[in-house]
Amino acid sequence: MDQCITEVKPIKGFYKLSMKQRMGFGAGDLAQNLIYQTVSMYLLIFYTNVYGISAASAGIMFLIVRIVDVIWDPVVGAFVDKNSPRMGKYRSYLLLGGIPLTGFAILCFWNGFSGSLTYAYITYIGLSMLYTLVNVPYGALNASLTRDTDEVTKLTSTRMFMANIGGLAVGYGVPLVVKYFSPDGKINSKDSAEAWFVTMLIYALVGLVLLFFCFSQTKERVIMDEKDTENVKVSDLWQEFKHNRPLRILAFFFITAFSMMAIGNSAGSYYMIYNVNAPDMLPYFMALGSIPAFIFMPLIPAIKRAIGKKQMFYVFLGIAILGMIMLYVISTNEALKGNTWLVLSAQFIKSTGVIVATGYMWALVPEVISYGEYKTGKRISGIVNALTGIFYKAGMALGGIVPGLVLAYVAFDKDNVATQSDMAEKGILWLVAVIPAILLLLAMYVISKYELDDATIDKINREIESRVNY
Template identity: 80%
Template sequence: MNAKTQLVRESKGFYKLSQFQRIGFGSGDLAQNLIYQTVSMYLLIFYTNVFGISAAAAGVMFLVVRIVDVIWDPIVGAFVDKSSPKMGKYRSYLILGGIPLTGFAVLCFWNGFTGSLAYAYITYVGLSMLYTLINVPYGALNASLTRDTDEITKLTSTRMFMANLGGLAVGYGVPIVVQYFSPDGKINSAASGQAWFITMTIYAIIGLFLLIFCYTQTKERVVMDEKETENVKVSDLWTEFKHNGPLRVLAFFFITAFAMMAIGNSAGSYYMIYNVQAPEMLPYFMALGSIPAFIFMPLVPAIKRAIGKKQMFYVFLTIAVIGMAMLYIISIVPSLRSQIWLVFVAQFVKSTGIIVATGYMWALVPEVISYGEHATGKRISGIVNALTGIFYKAGMALGGVVPGLVLAYVGFDNDNAISQSAFAEQGILWLVAIIPALLLIVAMFIISRYELDDEVIDKINHEIESRHEY
């Protein structure tokens, strides 16, 4: 391709991004994961064992917070699409939302009002609403950088690499930092409250600086002008959902994927402490939830070219199910459970499948945005990301309420920091392996209904660009 052709191609929306620009964009997901993953992996055990809330009460609270999100997300999506702040239509919220998000993240892990459900609700609802104020426009920012399908794949691979770097920093780092500051060296005792507060303060401040870096490295170039979006309203969300078939498929995939991840993540610490009886190995177990990303996410563009994106989903979702089956078998056979390396192998296999499948799903969001724009003439990225946000938070709601209710059902003793009954251990194993595996099987069926292959989406994007005058 000569320089002139490249210039024409870029002038019509198919922009090429440098690796540094991809890293800059991905740093936003790294920042959000320093908070999101900490909440996903550790907030439940903080609430039950440190803050002093029962597992059932915490599970109900997680559900209530997600119901609030169902109302709040479309409001944010419509507002973002209609507004054009001077600092950037989407990227401005990295700063405007990032500062208060940092404060609420820290307050969620403060033990100053021990056992107060009211305090827990206020801080967690506030955290979730502010997270939406960043996450929805950040998702829309992805689709505003370029229409180029290959670039979106590379961008998503880099983004997920960075996101899992955040997951690694949380999964491996948080228990170590908490243990370091905790007077009794534990993460699941009332005495560790101040250690959690210090740890979250460190992570939240680092996250804020990363959001600022993301802001400086991104440029919005594929956006609708103000006249085209001035009539965007919340009801457009449901109109888009009704008429955009690929969006519906992706939305339901998000539910199952995020429910699976939230359940597995929140149960991981319980599993290592009570089932495996190796709390000192928790950082390594949780780190293996992210490490495969650094091996396989850079290979995603090549894998997708070789076997296609649907087959890639099938292959890696199957790998995840195999890993969960391995984890279950190892855990119910005493002679195997004592072999910690087998637990780690199973966790690595499981995480490999989950990371690639759930990481690449974000590359489909710009596709369904373009599909909707092709059909309606409106590129309502905020609305679409709000809708996907509703569904992934619905998955998180399941992921939040299910562990709490299961733990309550099996009689989990939140005052015991060392051991649980055999029935409680079985319940934890359901959360680590059985329930997530069932959700992944459902996810495979859902993604089989997705019909936008690369040839179709490339044709759609070129037809959209041909409508504009340059």
């Protein structure tokens, strides 16, 4: 008996993605994290202890670089929305920006002009501008793959899972690789300069290969016709921000979240070396900043279905704050101080909350893009990602300048590789636990104002699909 088999075609715009496609997209975040996380976690200690810049000078430089980003990001966002390169509207920049990004990442950790602020400014500003040229289109690429909210959740979970592989490779691996190549076995001495260069060379080249893989596995299917985006301009960014309330809320959440992460990440190495007095445990402490992702990121779709996305933010932000309170108590109690296993346990709890909350926030970006398209008829993904980029880099600016200024205030001694004063240790502890906890409380309040639930965004997407053509 003949059996008629019909192929079920996906609803227009609501495309299903294979695991290979999700992994390919996630490879792009893994690649960028090999550079971003290395800069976030270790560039400050490289500048102060190895390259020879004062903490205050480094902090001010981080702020200036972020100010440059505020100007540069909307330019990139408008440019990528307005143009359609032959290799893809968004995916092209994985290669066009990725190749020079690799070079500048390596140069940032070269000590050939030791102590030169001019060289540091040139290389760090160049790195940051090229990172934007990759990251803004990459973020827009996310929204061009599908409108399906379940698929976006799966895609984001896979992306964050792989991003945290990058975080683990950096947090755990970088100190070990630097120590291996360093003649004195230290990561915070002037003798370790060449080891830092070799380490960044390895990580950046691996990242470039991963960007090529991401390029090969992604296909843009939800994008506007060129005639609908040919008039996109930088000023559209501010119009979008003005009329898109969910975008404004998400933007401010980005500021608080990235401030918290940047401050905590940059202070982690100082904390383990000077407060805990366990430099050999630094790789494990940093690794625990990523390990919870492999447990909890695959569970995000189920957790979200069970309790809702807003409640999920509340729960995991609360868990992160609990971990920070534990770090503070351990470090200020004489009976507990120096207990490495308690420190690592607190770091695991803190990181569990941070990873889930800050990982899932990327799934909200396609939602606010769709909301803006619903309101204005323009799907300007590059502009929206540039705007979120401005705010997460504003967070990074705070995260960059605050540690430098706090370390300067507490008279951190960059020439002492083993010990610091009580005042300096207290300042480091504030950077690791107190200031990040305050920022997370603020983030919890901000996200409480977000109004797009899954049913609403699904309705919006279906209404859009009924009136657009690709």
